[in-house]
Amino acid sequence: MKRIDYLSVRAWTPGWLMLMAGSAVIIALAGAAVLFMEHQGHHVTGMTNQVVWGMPHVFAIFLIVAASGTLNVASIGSVFGREPYQPLGRLSALLAMALLAGGLGVLVLDLGRPDRLIVAMTHFNFKSIFAWNVILYSGFFAVVGVYLWTMLDWRMKRAYKPAALTAFVWRLVLTTGTGSIFGFLLARDAYNSAVMAPLFIAMSFAFGLALFILFLLGTATALERSLSLDLLRRMGKLLALFAAANLYFVALQHGTALYMADRGAIEAFILLNGGIYTILFWGGQVLLGGIVPMALLFRSQATRCNIRFASLMVVAGGLAQVYVILIGGQAFPLTLFPGMEASSGFMDGQVAAYAPTLAEILLGLGGCALALVITIVGISAFRILPAALGPVEASE
Amino acid sequence: MTQASSRRDLLKGAVLGAVAIAPGLTLIAPAAQARPAGSAASAANRWGLLIDTSKCDAGCTACVDACKTEMGLPALDRPATDAQYIRKVDVKDPKTGHQHSLPVMCQHCAKPPCVDVCPTGASMKRADGIVLVDRHICIGCRYCMMACPYKARSFAHEDQSNQKAHNPRGKGCVEGCTLCVHRIDAGGRPACVEACADTGRAAMIFGDLNDANSEISRRLSKQASSRIRADLGLDPAIRYQGI
Amino acid sequence: MGMRVVMLALLLVLMPWQGARAAEAGPQFPKAQGQCVEDAGTMRRHHFDFLKHQRDDTMREGIRGAKHSLKDCVSCHAAHKDGKAVPVNAPGQFCAACHDYAAVSVGCFTCHATTPGEGKP
Ligand code: SF4
Ligand code: SF4
Numbered sequence: 001m002k003r004i005d006y007l008s009v010r011a012w013t014p015g016w017l018m019l020m021a022g023s024a025v026i027i028a029l030a031g032a033a034v035l036f037m038e039h040q041g042h043h044v045t046g047m048t049n050q051v052v053w054g055m056p057h058v059f060a061i062f063l064i065v066a067a068s069g070t071l072n073v074a075s076i077g078s079v080f081g082r083e084p085y086q087p088l089g090r091l092s093a094l095l096a097m098a099l100l101a102g103g104l105g106v107l108v109l110d111l112g113r114p115d116r117l118i119v120a121m122t123h124f125n126f127k128s129i130f131a132w133n134v135i136l137y138s139g140f141f142a143v144v145g146v147y148l149w150t151m152l153d154w155r156m157k158r159a160y161k162p163a164a165l166t167a168f169v170w171r172l173v174l175t176t177g178t179g180s181i182f183g184f185l186l187a188r189d190a191y192n193s194a195v196m197a198p199l200f201i202a203m204s205f206a207f208g209l210a211l212f213i214l215f216l217l218g219t220a221t222a223l224e225r226s227l228s229l230d231l232l233r234r235m236g237k238l239l240a241l242f243a244a245a246n247l248y249f250v251a252l253q254h255g256t257a258l259y260m261a262d263r264g265a266i267e268a269f270i271l272l273n274g275g276i277y278t279i280l281f282w283g284g285q286v287l288l289g290g291i292v293p294m295a296l297l298f299r300s301q302a303t304r305c306n307i308r309f310a311s312l313m314v315v316a317g318g319l320a321q322v323y324v325i326l327i328g329g330q331a332f333p334l335t336l337f338p339g340m341e342a343s344s345g346f347m348d349g350q351v352a353a354y355a356p357t358l359a360e361i362l363l364g365l366g367g368c369a370l371a372l373v374i375t376i377v378g379i380s381a382f383r384i385l386p387a388a389l390g391p392v393e394a395s396e
Numbered sequence: 397m398t399q400a401s402s403r404r405d406l407l408k409g410a411v412l413g414a415v416a417i418a419p420g421l422t423l424i425a426p427a428a429q430a431r432p433a434g435s436a437a438s439a440a441n442r443w444g445l446l447i448d449t450s451k452c453d454a455g456c457t458a459c460v461d462a463c464k465t466e467m468g469l470p471a472l473d474r475p476a477t478d479a480q481y482i483r484k485v486d487v488k489d490p491k492t493g494h495q496h497s498l499p500v501m502c503q504h505c506a507k508p509p510c511v512d513v514c515p516t517g518a519s520m521k522r523a524d525g526i527v528l529v530d531r532h533i534c535i536g537c538r539y540c541m542m543a544c545p546y547k548a549r550s551f552a553h554e555d556q557s558n559q560k561a562h563n564p565r566g567k568g569c570v571e572g573c574t575l576c577v578h579r580i581d582a583g584g585r586p587a588c589v590e591a592c593a594d595t596g597r598a599a600m601i602f603g604d605l606n607d608a609n610s611e612i613s614r615r616l617s618k619q620a621s622s623r624i625r626a627d628l629g630l631d632p633a634i635r636y637q638g639i
Numbered sequence: 640m641g642m643r644v645v646m647l648a649l650l651l652v653l654m655p656w657q658g659a660r661a662a663e664a665g666p667q668f669p670k671a672q673g674q675c676v677e678d679a680g681t682m683r684r685h686h687f688d689f690l691k692h693q694r695d696d697t698m699r700e701g702i703r704g705a706k707h708s709l710k711d712c713v714s715c716h717a718a719h720k721d722g723k724a725v726p727v728n729a730p731g732q733f734c735a736a737c738h739d740y741a742a743v744s745v746g747c748f749t750c751h752a753t754t755p756g757e758g759k760p
Contacts, residue, residue: 041554041567048476049550052538112536112551112568119533123516130515130539186509186628187545334547336500336624337487337639344500345460345475346483346547352476433704436696522701530698531750559752561710566750581703 004087006383009376015222019376023369030366033359034109042112045360050352051330056110059364062207062322063103063371064137064178065200068171069208071096071144074151075171076238078164084231087386088216093148093167094378095212095371097141102371104137106363129180136174143170152382175204182325189266190329195256199249203318206242210293210314213239215375217308219385228390229304236307240297243314247290250321262338269332269351270324277328280320289317327354430583442506442525443575444605444633445589446612446621447498451599454486454497459600462591463501466576468560477553479565481573482588487639498639499588499600502527502548502573503624503632510540510549519570525605525633526575534569541570545625546632548572575633605633668736669718669725676706686712690747709747714755726753 010016037045047054074092077085108114124131147163150156179200182191213235220227254271257263270281293310296302302310331352336342342349379385431437463482464471472478482501488494504527510519511527518534521527529540529549541549549572556566562578565571576586584590585602592600603612612635621635675682677689689707696702716733717724727734728748738745 038568042551043474043477043553048553049478049480049541049547050476052541052551112538112570113534116533116535119516120535123518123533125511125514125517127512128515128539130513130537134515181539184513185543187543187625330542334545336485336546338625339489341488341490342485343488344483344485346480346485347475348483348485348500348547431701431703434702437701520699522699524701528698532694532698556750559750561713561752561756564750564752569750577701581701 005387006087006090006385007387008383009219009223009380009385011380016376016380020373023373023376026362026369027366027373030109030362030364030369033362033366034114037110037359037363038114044357046355046357047360048352048354050333050347051327051354053326053330054354055356055360056106056363058319058322058326059367060103060106060110061178061326062319063099063106063367065175065204065322066207066211066318067096067099067103067204068140068175068178069204069206070099070212071167071171072205072208073212073235074147075164075168078161079168084234087389088212090148090151090382090384091216091379092212093144093151094382094384095215095375096171096208097144097148098371098374098378099208099211100137100140101374102367102369105370106367109363129177129184133174133177133181136170136177140170140174143167171204172201175201182329187334188329189257189263189335190270190325190332193253193257195249195253199246199253202242202245202249203321206239206246206314207318209235209239209242210311210318213307213311214315217304217311219379220389223385225385226388226390231389232304232307233300233302236297236302236310239311239314240294243290243293243297246321247286250285250290262335265335266329266332270328274328274332274351277324277331281324281328284320285317285324287317288313289321293317330354431581437522437524437526437581439523440606442605442633443580444504444525444603444612444635445575445586446601446603446615446635446637448599449496449498449636449638451597452496452498453597454484454495456497456596457484458591458594458596459499459588460484462587463573466560466587467563467574468558468565470556470558472554474553477551479550479552479571481548481550481571496638498636500546500548500624501588501634502544502575503546503630503634504573504575506631506633508630509543509545513539513543515539522577524580526577526580527572528574528577529570529572531564531566531569531571536568536570538570545628545630666736666740668731668733669716671715671733673715675715676711709751710755713751713753717753717755724754724756728753 045054070092072092073085074089074096076082077087077089077092108117111117113119120134124134126132143163144167146159147167150160150163176197179197182188183193183196185191213232216227217232219225254267257267270277272278274281293313296306296310299306331354333342333347333349333351336348460482463469467481469479469481482499484497485500486495486497504525506521506525508519508521508527511521513519515537516533516535518530518532519527519540520530536551538551541551549570551570552565552567554567559565563574576584576588579586589600589602592598601612601615603610605613605616607613608617616635619637621637622639623632623635624639677685682689686707690709690712693705693707694709696705697708712734713727717727718732719725725732726748728745729735730739734745734748
C-alpha cells in the first residue's frame with residue numbers, strides 16, 4: 001500500500017485567524033441570541049404551542065444527521081476496504097464528531113430549561129427514544145474518538161479494524177434513533193411511518209458526504225494541497241447515488257402515504273397546496289437537492305466546479321428537506337375528529353403559521369460555526385489532513 | 397374555603413344525581429373522599445370524566461373560564477403561545493352540516509404517549525391514572541407536545557407571576573390539565589365540572605371509572621359513549637357522548 | 640505573665656463585640672408566625688433535603704399533608720405589610736435574606752407561589 005503522509009495545518013496564519021475570528025463572531029452572536037431567547041422566554045421566537053420545534057431544530061437535526069453521514073467516508077475506506085478513501089478516514093471521523101457537537105449544542109441551548117441539562121443526564125426514561133439518543137450521541141463521541149485514535153497512533157493499529165466496525169454500526173443505529181424520534185409520533189400523520197428511519201439514513205449519507213466534499217475542497221484551495229479530480233469525481237458519483245437513494249425513500253414515504261385514505265389531507269398539503277412547504281419540497285428538496293446534483297454528478301466529465309456546486313445544492317436541499325419534514329409536519333393540524341371540520345380558540349383544524357426569527361437562525365448558524373471551529377482546531381492540532389491527495393489534473 | 401364548598405356541592409350533586417338517575421332506588425353513590433394525609437394515590441381508583449356533548453353548546457365557555465381562574469392562567473393575549481389546559485372545539489360534519497361543541501383537555505390516557513417519549517420521566521402517570529408533568533425535572537424539550545395526539549399541552553413561553561399555590565408553573569416547562577389533582581386529593585371534583593354544573597349546561601360528570609358503583613361507571617355501563625381518536629388505542633379517561 | 644493577662648482580658652472584652660458584629664452582618668429577616676416543624680438548626684442545614692424529598696412524594700405519589708411543605712413554609716414565613724403578604728423571595732424577606740447572603744439561588748419561586756393562601760399578591 002502507498003504510504004500516506006499527514007500534515008497538521010499551520011495555525012495562526014492570517015487566513016486561519018480570519019476564519020476563526022469569523023466563526024467566533026457567529027458563535028458570539030448565537031450566544032447572545034440564546035441569552036435573549038432564554039431570558040425573554042420562547043414567545044420571542046417563531047415557535048408556538050402548535051409549532052413546538054422550530055428553526056434551531058432544523059439546524060440541529062441537519063447537523064446530527066450529517067454527522068453520522070460524514071463518518072461514511074471513513075467506513076468506506078476501512079469497513080469496505082476502498083483504498084482511495086483510506087487517506088480521508090481521519091478527517092471523516094473528526095468532522096463527524098464536530099458536526100455532532102454543533103448539532104447537539106443547538107439542541108441543548110434551545111431547551112426550555114437548558115440549566116437542567118444535568119437532569120437529562122441523570123434521569124433516564126428508558127422507554128423514551130429521546131433518552132436513548134442521549135446515550136447514542138455520547139457513545140458516538142467515545143466510539144468515533146477511539147476510532148480516530150486508532151488511525152492517528154500506530155501503536156493502536158491492532159484496534160483499528162474493530163474500532164472501524166463498531167463506529168460503522170453505531171452510526172447506523174444512531175441515525176435510526178434520530179429518524180425514530182419522528183417515526184414514533186403516532187398521532188402525527190406526517191411522521192408516523194417506519195420509512196422514517198431508512199429515510200434518515202439515506203439523508204445522512206447524502207448530507208454528510210456533501211459537507212465532507214465541500215470541506216475537502218475548501219482546505220485544498222486554502223492550503224494549496226493537491227486534490228485529484230479523479231478522487232473528487234469518485235466521491236461525486238457516490239454523492240449522486242446517495243441523493244438518488246434519498247429521493248427514492250422520499251418517493252416511498254409519500255407513495256405509501258398516498259395509498260392511505262386518511263393521509264390524503266397531509267399529503268395534499270405537502271405536495272400540492274402547502275404554500276411555502278410545497279415550494280420547498282419541490283423546488284428545494286427535490287429539484288435543487290436531488291435532481292440538479294444528480295444531473296451534474298452522473299456526468300463522467302464533472303468538473304471541480306460542478307462538484308462543488310452540486311454539493312452545495314445537496315446541503316441547501318437537505319436543509320429544505322428537514323424544514324419540510326419538521327415544520328411542515330407540525331404546521332398541518334392534528335386530526336382529532338377524522339372526517340369532520342374542527343375549529344377552536346386553540347387553532348384546531350387550522351394550519352399553524354410559523355416564521356423563524358433572527359435569533360433562531362443565529363442559534364442554528366452558531367452550531368455550524370462551532371462545528372467548523374472544532375474541525376479547524378482538530379486539523380491544526382493533529383495530523384488529520386493528508387499532505388497530498390494525488391496530483392492536480394490540468395483538466396480544470 | 398373553596399374546597400369546603402366544593403365538597404358540599406359535590407355531595408349535593410351526588411345526592412341529586414342519585415335521585416335523578418334512579419328514582420325510587422336507594423343507591424349509595426359514594427362521593428369522592430379526601431385521601432387521608434400521608435397516603436399515596438392508589439391504582440384502585442381511576443379518575444375520569446364523562447362529557448355529554450348533546451348538552452354542551454357552542455357559546456358556553458364556563459369550563460374554560462373556570463379552568464383559567466382555578467389554575468391561575470393569565471390571558472396575555474397571545475393566542476399562539478398562551479397556556480391552554482382546556483378548550484372548546486366546534487366540530488362540523490361537512491356532509492350534513494351538523495354541528496356540535498365540546499371541551500377537550502388532557503385525556504389522561506392509560507397509555508400516554510407523552511409519558512413514553514419524555515426523556516427524563518417528567519411526564520408521568522400517577523397511580524390513579526392522572527397524567528402530570530413533574531416540572532421539577534422537565535427540561536422543556538417539548539417532545540411530549542409533539543407526541544400528544546390531543547394537543548393537550550402548552551409550553552410556558554414566558555416568565556409567569558401570580559401563580560396559584562396549588563398550580564406552580566414557570567417559564568421553560570411544559571404543562572397541561574391536571575384533572576385538578578389538588579381538588580381530587582381533597583375529595584373534590586375538577587373546577588371545570590363544577591362550573592359546568594353551576595353555570596354551564598351540566599354536561600360533565602366526574603368520578604372513579606374503577607368503582608362500579610360510581611355514577612360515571614353506572615352511566616357508562618348503560619349508555620353508549622366514545623373517546624376521541626379511540627382508534628389510537630390510548631384508552632383515555634375522558635369519555636364523550638354524542639361525538 | 641502580665642502581658643498574657645492583658646491579652647486574655649482584651650480577648651474577653653472583644654469577643655462579645657465580635658459576636659454582635661457577626662450577628663449584625665448576618666442575614667436579617669422578619670420573624671415567623673408560629674412554631675417551625677423542626678428546630679432552627681436542623682432546618683438551616685437540611686431544609687432543601689426535606690423539601691426535595693416531600694416534593695417527590697407529593698408530586699409523583701400524591702402523598703399530601705406531610706409536614707415539610709413549601710406551602711407551609713411560605714404561609715408561616717411571609718411577612719405582612721399594610722394587610723398584604725410580602726413575597727418570601729422579595730429582598731430582605733425570609734427566603735431571600737439568607738440565600739442572598741450565602742449567594743445561593745433559589746429555584747422554587749420561578750414556579751411556586753411566594754405568598755400564602757391562593758397565591759394572589
Ligand atoms: S392527552 Fe396528551 S398529554 Fe394527556 S395523557 Fe394523553 S398524550 Fe399525555
Ligand atoms: S418537555 Fe418536559 S415533560 Fe415534555 S417530554 Fe420534555 S422533559 Fe418531558
